[in-house]
Amino acid sequence: MKFKVLKWAEDCKARTGLLETPHGIIETPVFMPVGTQATVKTLTPDELEQIGAKIILSNTYHLYLRPGHRIIEEAGGLHRFMNWEGSILTDSGGYQVFSLGELREIREEGVTFRSHIDGSLHFISPETSIEIQNSLGADIIMAFDECIPYPATYEYVKNSVERTTRWAERCKKHHKNEKQTLFGIVQGGLYKDLREKSARDLVSMDFKGYAVGGLSVGEPKEHMYEVLDYTVPLLPEDKPRYLMGVGSPDAIFEGIIRGIDMFDCVLPTRIARHGTVFTARGRLVVKNAAYARDFSPLDPECDCYVCKNYTRAYIRHLINANEVLGIRLTTIHNLYFLLSLMEKIRRAIEGGYLLEFKQEFFKKFGYDQG
């Protein structure tokens, strides 16, 4: 993987960049649609390409449990298995094991857990996580870490971060496949000294990119922004920074002005399946009765396929009638909304007016002018 910073904003830490993987060139800052089980729910790769997606996410924990990474390996890897020709990033399983699996035990060696699917017992270690991600064949893979829950005591965070750092070392040693790029994941909860130690230790291991983990786990947004304020400056400027699990439009703006390049979040696809869409003027719950006779597009300012061809009344009908097309249309629109927002943000950084654009977007969307 190659990463190049193109332009730095003058009035904040934002920058545009180019991220190149064996599956294409990605403009940053970038939003990465989440395809946890080898599909961005309800969309074909063709539709993803048409709305401008260049890199999507998938998940080691889920794919290891079902269908099994060996099957995907036999299929020729995840790109072939799901027929996606763009880039793929897989998470290491660190988050899911702690949040989904019925956790059995965390040891220095690794973690034993029960599958959330059938209760079977499994063991995952830094080495096995790298091996699974290697057989999936993603372009960017993540170190095996413990995503520390919020809140957590200083003692707990300190011990966990030290183990995550030792696990990162083991991942680095075990990772051999040059075609795949391994990112380290900074932890440390909301404790400044532990975040700084985690960042410094990982930077000394010289990863190709760095994720800021352990955020968007229920902490107040202001605390997340504060962690970024003192953590991102410790990360190399010439390498990509990935804020895991973020996020809503406001959090994405706040991350970008603090120097984050990559984002992932299930929000746009998840709320789409519940009949809620993003518009320039805030969220709209299209399944509400108020839209029964509203023949305008989801967002009059949007030029996506859905807003050019369908009305709120029609989409509301589909959702209420449990017609699959309904959540497909809201998903296409929501992802297009975020991907085109990223394009506008990249242009704003280049044009030197990002902070003004942020202010205008927040006002129109209905965010308070934090």
Ligand SMILES: CNc1nc2c(CC[C@H]3O[C@@H](OC)[C@H](O)[C@@H]3OC)c3nc(N)[nH]c(=O)c3cc2[nH]1
């Ligand atoms: C939502 N907030 C949030 N997600 C997080 C994820 C999962 C994203 C992954 O989990 C799936 O979405 C839930 C997505 O598939 C994504 O794949 C990369 C994290 N993963 C790791 N390894 N370490 C972290 O510290 C971490 C923190 C997060 N905070």
Ligand SMILES: [Zn+2]
């Ligand atoms: Zn639209």
